[in-house]
Amino acid sequence: xxEPLIFDQGRPGRRAPSQAPAVAAGTDDLPAALIRRTxxxxxxxxxxQVVRHFTRLSQLNFSIDTHFYPLGSCTxxxxxxxANKLAMLPGxxxxxxxxxEAHAQGFLECLFDLQEMLKAATGMTGVxxxxxxxxxxxxxxxxMIRAYHQARGDTARDQIIVPDAAHGTNPATATMCGCDxxxxxTGPDGDVDLxxxxxxxxxxxAGMMLTNPSTLGVFERQIxxxxxxxxxxxxxxxxxxxxxxxxxxxxxxAAMGFDVVHINLHKTFSTPHGGGGPGAGIVAVNDRLxxxxxxxxxxxxxxxxxxxxxxxxxxERPQSIGRLSGFMGNAGVLLRAYxxxxxxxxxxxxxxxxxxxxxxxxLMKRLAAAGFTPAFSQxxxxxxxxxxxxxxxxxxxxxxxxxxxxxLDKGFHAPTTYFPMLVPECLLIxxxxxxxxxELDAFAQALIEIRDLxxxxxxxxxxxxxxxxxxxxxxxxxxxxxxxxxxxxADSPAVSPR
Amino acid sequence: xxxxxxxxxxxxxxxxxxxxxxxxxxxxEIPPALRVVGLPGVPVGLSEAAVTRLMRERAAxxxxxxxxxxxxxxxxxxxxxxxxxxxxxEFYSAYTPxxxxxxxxxxxxxxxxxxxxxxxxxxxxxxxxxxxxxTAFAEACLMAVRGARQARARRIAVPRYMxxxxxxxxxxxxxGQNIELVELTATAGRTDLEALADLGDQDFAAICIPxxxxxxxxxxxxxxxxxxxxxxxxxxxxxxxxxxxxxxxxGEWGEKGADIACGEGQPLGIPLSSxxxxxxxxxxxxxLVRQMPGxxxxxxxxxxxxxxxxxxxxxxxxHIRRSKATSNICTNQGLMVTAATIYLSLLxxxxxxxxxxxxxxxxxxxxxxxxxxxxxxxxxAPFFHEAVLTLPWPVAPVLQQLAAAGILGGYDLxxxxxxxxSALLVCATELRTTEDIAVYRRALAGVLGVAVAA
Numbered sequence: 001x002x003e004p005l006i007f008d009q010g011r012p013g014r015r016a017p018s019q020a021p022a023v024a025a026g027t028d029d030l031p032a033a034l035i036r037r038t039x040x041x042x043x044x045x046x047x048x049q050v051v052r053h054f055t056r057l058s059q060l061n062f063s064i065d066t067h068f069y070p071l072g073s074c075t076x077x078x079x080x081x082x083a084n085k086l087a088m089l090p091g092x093x094x095x096x097x098x099x100x101e102a103h104a105q106g107f108l109e110c111l112f113d114l115q116e117m118l119k120a121a122t123g124m125t126g127v128x129x130x131x132x133x134x135x136x137x138x139x140x141x142x143x144m145i146r147a148y149h150q151a152r153g154d155t156a157r158d159q160i161i162v163p164d165a166a167h168g169t170n171p172a173t174a175t176m177c178g179c180d181x182x183x184x185x186t187g188p189d190g191d192v193d194l195x196x197x198x199x200x201x202x203x204x205x206a207g208m209m210l211t212n213p214s215t216l217g218v219f220e221r222q223i224x225x226x227x228x229x230x231x232x233x234x235x236x237x238x239x240x241x242x243x244x245x246x247x248x249x250x251x252x253x254a255a256m257g258f259d260v261v262h263i264n265l266h267k268t269f270s271t272p273h274g275g276g277g278p279g280a281g282i283v284a285v286n287d288r289l290x291x292x293x294x295x296x297x298x299x300x301x302x303x304x305x306x307x308x309x310x311x312x313x314x315x316e317r318p319q320s321i322g323r324l325s326g327f328m329g330n331a332g333v334l335l336r337a338y339x340x341x342x343x344x345x346x347x348x349x350x351x352x353x354x355x356x357x358x359x360x361x362x363l364m365k366r367l368a369a370a371g372f373t374p375a376f377s378q379x380x381x382x383x384x385x386x387x388x389x390x391x392x393x394x395x396x397x398x399x400x401x402x403x404x405x406x407x408l409d410k411g412f413h414a415p416t417t418y419f420p421m422l423v424p425e426c427l428l429i430x431x432x433x434x435x436x437x438x439e440l441d442a443f444a445q446a447l448i449e450i451r452d453l454x455x456x457x458x459x460x461x462x463x464x465x466x467x468x469x470x471x472x473x474x475x476x477x478x479x480x481x482x483x484x485x486x487x488x489x490a491d492s493p494a495v496s497p498r
Numbered sequence: 499x500x501x502x503x504x505x506x507x508x509x510x511x512x513x514x515x516x517x518x519x520x521x522x523x524x525x526x527e528i529p530p531a532l533r534v535v536g537l538p539g540v541p542v543g544l545s546e547a548a549v550t551r552l553m554r555e556r557a558a559x560x561x562x563x564x565x566x567x568x569x570x571x572x573x574x575x576x577x578x579x580x581x582x583x584x585x586x587x588e589f590y591s592a593y594t595p596x597x598x599x600x601x602x603x604x605x606x607x608x609x610x611x612x613x614x615x616x617x618x619x620x621x622x623x624x625x626x627x628x629x630x631x632x633t634a635f636a637e638a639c640l641m642a643v644r645g646a647r648q649a650r651a652r653r654i655a656v657p658r659y660m661x662x663x664x665x666x667x668x669x670x671x672x673x674g675q676n677i678e679l680v681e682l683t684a685t686a687g688r689t690d691l692e693a694l695a696d697l698g699d700q701d702f703a704a705i706c707i708p709x710x711x712x713x714x715x716x717x718x719x720x721x722x723x724x725x726x727x728x729x730x731x732x733x734x735x736x737x738x739x740x741x742x743x744x745x746x747x748x749g750e751w752g753e754k755g756a757d758i759a760c761g762e763g764q765p766l767g768i769p770l771s772s773x774x775x776x777x778x779x780x781x782x783x784x785x786l787v788r789q790m791p792g793x794x795x796x797x798x799x800x801x802x803x804x805x806x807x808x809x810x811x812x813x814x815x816x817h818i819r820r821s822k823a824t825s826n827i828c829t830n831q832g833l834m835v836t837a838a839t840i841y842l843s844l845l846x847x848x849x850x851x852x853x854x855x856x857x858x859x860x861x862x863x864x865x866x867x868x869x870x871x872x873x874x875x876x877x878x879a880p881f882f883h884e885a886v887l888t889l890p891w892p893v894a895p896v897l898q899q900l901a902a903a904g905i906l907g908g909y910d911l912x913x914x915x916x917x918x919x920s921a922l923l924v925c926a927t928e929l930r931t932t933e934d935i936a937v938y939r940r941a942l943a944g945v946l947g948v949a950v951a952a
Contacts, residue, residue: 065587091557345543
């Protein structure tokens with residue numbers, strides 16, 4: 001099953017005429033030197049060809065709507081259709097972002113309510129919705145931490161501490177904010193090595209970034225001691241909300257001692273991943289950091305005639321770290337999260353973490369009973385857990401990567417592999433609350449079958465996948481013989497499928 | 499229970515397998531002092547019908563208007579097929595295509611997108627998207643500093659009439675890395691070439707040239723490109739993608755062409771949507787590809803020699819390179835790129851050129867119509883898609899009265915650019931009709947108290 005490039009499906013002069021103005025308007029008043037001499041190389045195809053091509057491309061994908069997708073740390077739960085439909089109501093969709101506030105009260109009210117619910121879910125006192133993905137939320141958090149120290153004249157604090165199991169965005173963000181990264185190890189039971197942390201905190205500590213539960217799938221039990229160590233040294237504590245799904249409605253980051261948190265709305269609050277975005281990485285803070293929140297923020301004025309909502313920007317937020325987007329962030333994503341949260345309510349949010357954790361612990365127990373090795377078998381799983389295939393790899397040569405590809409052939413998206421890097425041959429498995437027990441059982445059965453086959457016929461497992469549009473791809477070739485555009489294929493016909 | 503499939507029996511059997519009595523017991527590793535039982539401040543859950551009613555009521559309170567406002571976001575026609583297909587579950591609910599064999603649809607689509615954007619900008623390489631135009635501009639600045647010939651150059655020259663919000667965003671994002679954005683002097687709405695000499699021999703990594711600039715006018719693209727290259731600087735083009743169907747692409751500026759192009763992708767099939775999600779595009783010459791932030795899709799072969807697509811050059815990215823990555827970006831704007839690729843396929847080069855030409859013709863008609871109202875001055879230099887009118891009165895109250903009449907009259911430039919006086923930035927896309935323009939003209943004349951012929 002292969003779909004030719006859209007460029008290879010066209011014929012010169014073919015168009016979808018109903019999609020453009022019928023008459024080509026003159027442009028004689030523009031200087032001739034500014035006019036494009038050769039048209040851009042866009043496809044020349046009919047509307048049906050376009051619809052068919054992209055429908056077929058969509059069918060080459062795995063997605064939540066078509067497959068179990070237990071991708072650890074990514075929270076691939078069901079994305080309710082209602083959220084999409086209601087965020088796309090014309091009253092939201094057709095609004096120019098610079099419309100007067102008086103024309104946008106319904107929209108602003110949704111965002112204001114969302115801010116309030118996110119404060120409740122984190123225990124924080126201030127929220128900005130503007131960061132457009134988790135990494136921008138992280139940027140905001142670290143920039144706020146820096147601004148806080150600077151505002152106090154505490155200018156020597158330029159180090160951000162991260163555990164070795166942290167997401168790559170944590171150290172990359174620290175660098176973007178001009179900070180040095182100090183990595184600390186994890187102890188044998190999955191908690192942060194507290195002694196190592198106490199060694200590195202000091203007058204250069206700006207803050208520490210922590211995910212809790214961690215990317216190892218366990219709750220950091222010494223969080224109070226960690227907060228004390230970081231705060232005692234004058235630093236602030238950053239909560240990476242990637243795993244908030246595990247504790248929603250059960251523990252509040254603010255109470256754990258965190259000063260700032262970002263939440264990936266495209267994880268916990270079920271907005272779609274869209275094949276790689278758009279996300280939303282809202283930030284919530286306590287009073288210390290509130291003045292530094294990125295702008296704009298939605299404010300409310302209460303009057304005799306009811307509430308009036310408005311944007312708070314530069315004039316009212318003089319200490320803000322500033323703007324992060326051309327307008328106000330990923331509004332449509334925020335609306336989808338808002339719809340989801342209203343559908344869940346407080347009880348529904350607590351159920352999310354309850355059943356996500358139930359599913360993870362059940363699947364971990366089931367796999368352990370079948371002889372797989374959980375990385376932290378003595379611990380409760382959070383909403384996700386790690387299986388190490390080290391022994392199977394040693395005995396058969398079949399690696400975590402091979403398991404991942406073999407799962408695809410069995411109709412399951414692979415778990416996250418080789419992350420966190422400190423567990424060898426690992427699968428990070430996050431089933432989410434929206435999967436039924438029989439789906440988990442079928443997944444466990446698939447892993448058992450793959451392992452059995454690994455002992456019988458390792459080469460067979462290593463040859464997976466066989467049922468997908470392509471088999472394993474040559475990544476080295478992709479990087480060495482760069483083929484990044486259709487135009488480039490004219491230069492290197494060897495790659496061309498034509 | 500919304501979105502949770504467990505029956506009571508399921509739950510009991512699963513707890514039994516775990517060896518726990520209740521779900522709450524599964525949280526026993528959280529120190530008791532940290533546990534909460536409720537979320538005061540979050541209302542009770544509603545049915546889909548009730549939430550639908552709530553959202554319809556709120557959407558209806560957002561007043562519909564006749565839009566002559568651009569300033570970075572433009573109301574274009576979006577073919578029905580674009581979002582019908584982009585919101586198919588297989589695109590909508592897929593993750594980043596890390597498992598290439600299970601993501602060939604998204605990967606091929608991004609490859610096609612990269613080809614289209616490289617072609618539109620006249621450059622060789624495009625990434626898979628950034629968050630929006632403003633952050634694409636910021637990333638272009640960071641990329642230029644990394645790719646600069648003079649290793650220590652940390653200044654970027656920026657014309658006066660760059661999008662003022664983009665400039666703020668870029669300053670937020672580059673502040674931590676000691677990069678300075680230096681504003682160039684302008685006369686008559688564009689960069690003053692003679693004033694460039696005042697920069698002396700300061701080290702600059704790059705110049706960014708907006709195209710068209712925030713006023714809808716044209717910078718001296720060829721002169722600035724050649725000037726920058728002669729000084730060893732890189733050239734960043736910040737472009738409106740619709741305009742590129744009609745106007746000379748950055749790859750053909752000056753003697754050597756621009757090195758990097760960036761911009762706001764919203765005009766390519768993305769609804770105004772109250773401010774987002776949009777997407778940022780970023781393209782460059784091949785020599786700079788390793789400085790590129792974000793994801794890149796490349797073609798390759800599978801073990802049977804069949805062609806396929808995969809993410810490539812991932813050693814630039816945060817999940818591999820961690821603190822040494824080119825950017826911290828991870829999630830980008832994938833679904834927006836899906837829509838834009840469908841949009842560009844439906845329009846084709848002739849369709850997109852017609853959209854651009856019609857936007858221009860409509861803005862020209864708008865400017866002529868409004869300038870026929872007494873006291874309003876039209877711009878004298880060429881413009882594209884957007885133009886500056888000078889009013890005899892302060893702009894803000896005029897816009898307020900127009901808004902009360904249901905017209906978004908444009909963008910008030912006086913706060914950002916006081917030197918322009920009572921300046922109003924107007925825009926008419928291909929969707930505005932002669933009738934719409936007549937409505938605006940009559941309303942404006944009414945506000946200004948000028949009698950006009952109907």
